[in-house]
Amino acid sequence: MKKKLLPALALLSIAFSSMNAQNIVRCASYDYMQQQIAVNPGLQQKLDQDEINTAAFTAAHPNGYNARAICTIPVIFHVVYGNATQNISNQRLIDQLAVLNKDYRKLNTDASLVPSTWQSIAADCEIEFCFAQRDPSGNFSTGIQRTSSTTSSWTMNDNVKHASTGGADAWDRSKYLNIWVCSISGGILGYSTFPGGSASLDGVVLSYQYVGVAGTSAPYNKGRTATHEIGHWLNLRHIWGDDGSACSGSDMVTDTPNQASENYGCPTFPTTDACTTTSPGVMWMNYMDYTDDACMYMFSSGQKTRIWAALNTSRLSIQTSNGCTPVGIAEATMQNIFSVHPSPTTGAFTLEFGNASQENTDITIFNTLGEIVYTQHYDALNETELHLNLEGNSAGIYFIEVRTSTARSTKKIILQ
Template sequence: MKKVILSVALLGAFLVSCENDSPISDNTVEESQEVQVDMSDFSLYVDQDDIAGKSASSLEKCVSMKNLEYRLSKNNGLAKKMYDIEYNTRKAIALKGQANKGKPTGGNGGGGTTPSIYEGAITIPVVINIIEQFSGQVTQNQINSQIRILNEDFQNNNSNTSNVPSAFAGLVADINVTFVLGTVNRVVNTKASWGTNDAMKIPSQGGIAPTDATSNLNLWVCEIGGGILGYAQFPGGSNATDGVVIGTDFFGETNAGGIYGKGRTATHEVGHWLNLRHIWGDGRCNRDDFVADTPTSDAPNYNCPSYPTVNCRSTDMTMNYMDYVQDDCMYMFTSGQNDRMRALFVAGGPKEGFVN
């Protein structure tokens, strides 16, 4: 079992080193004496032995946490940046809660002028970087279908959402994000697998560099290898590697992807890119995904589980996009996940370049 854990007591060690990116502000949200931010449960870790399981078809759905471990080992300042983002996210959500209760802390309805959570419609340009083994391997239909599916999922238009159980129906959120196709970059490279250490993003290694990651979502499509569907970089990482990587067979609608061929790997990974954790918290029952309205669980669900599936004395939200179920069986984000994502877009936040 390998773990990288950041605790409050160790924060000073991360203050001395920082990557050559724009600094993350510690003051994204105005301070309020009424807001208490508890960071005692915050952790950054990869548990390789019993959390990174595989589906019945021997596919490893997501290795975002493994990539995070790799990035933490390469960048001593990353943990501090991610701590700051998490602190500001929690403060923003707490301030929103106070504003909804009519307290004057700067949120809606509380007499202030600056909402703590970005409230408007969000448009995200998408640059697609395709590294294919032969020209035309990734079809235009895959590209078009992937953009359509992202918009369906982030605008609550997935037709399967009607299957959400009544216990969770009141939590379903429209994230109000529109993805717009921008540049498509292609290179031919016969490399059999690119792995998970971001080689596909480095031109000197045969990859494609990202296009202005401060205002574009970069998607890389390539043969990752190892039965891996995809992975994403969490907020706070280097702009030189920022974005989402998706295996060729799992990008958009493809017959080759089987039960994971309906384009929802991108939805899951873009969720990570927007600061969502796996819904089970990447640990046992005492680990959380830092979202208040998602149930506690202790492991991913695969395939298409029956309802109710109970773990940690609560019913799993298996249909959430941040679980590991097959594409047809994931069809919701929650209001709490919406708040968590939208906290990134406020002034001073790591995604403010998309709205300013």
């Protein structure tokens, strides 16, 4: 709900104000922003100017914004792990990207749960995400970078964002959305920068337990921590305006009801509060509230306009990034990476490698629908043979892709 525009400092949130009974901090983005402002006084001025630009863009699109083309944002996942559990699988990251591609296109199946009164403003944000296909130097990338670290628990002191302190350096934020996956201390699920801060810190940090779908920790087990945090990266604020429980703060969006404070769990519709006392009440199913993953399923049209204000001002360059464009690789140079036998097979088969050592190897098997049936990452594959088995899958043709940091090759196998 839009009311008077408040300076960002008035939106100060109190550390751990967002901690619920389970000692979970759903999101620490506002605390993180205040931390950044404290060490970088010029940031407040930038944020204020950004708000003026956003207001101008919003005023120019009073009936909402429709993108002329989908914006596809290249994502680099920096998985920084201190032990094997934290080194989450490729599948978790693939699932996570799929959630984002549904939520930001209103293709999530639970969009049907949006109350009828808000169905007309539930927005297809017209944003998609890809795994970065090339690194900032133009070399081949899987969009997943894994860093082994001696640190297994990270505070918000930014060490995870620098290789010099055991983490991983950000890629150029004008071309990529940086997402660090690590273990965050203090029960924090995730936090993000807003547009306007330091380039080396720009991006989202997610605690590994909440990334992806299968294998994640309930009730934050549907990949919505990333949906919420990327909302901040695209300049969205919390739906209640981060004003404690007052009714004076705003999320700077006109079509979301005024809301006193965050909601947890899974409220029942309609839920009213001190700032919206009559039905239909507050929009607790919005991704920018703090409800359980299963109970948040919409962005509003006003939020979409605010996102596109960011994409047309502070984050304009991401629209022309080539990060989603694969690097042309001469297949001929890769013929010797591996061979497959036997084919046809009844299940068991062998991948044979020409080289005994392959660094950063990803092995992925797809069916003809492009669905992944197997995926495995090796920091260093020191085998000349790998024995795999497709038993239990439907008979048919499968494609085996082997990617290393410099090469990619795909072979076909027939399962009888």
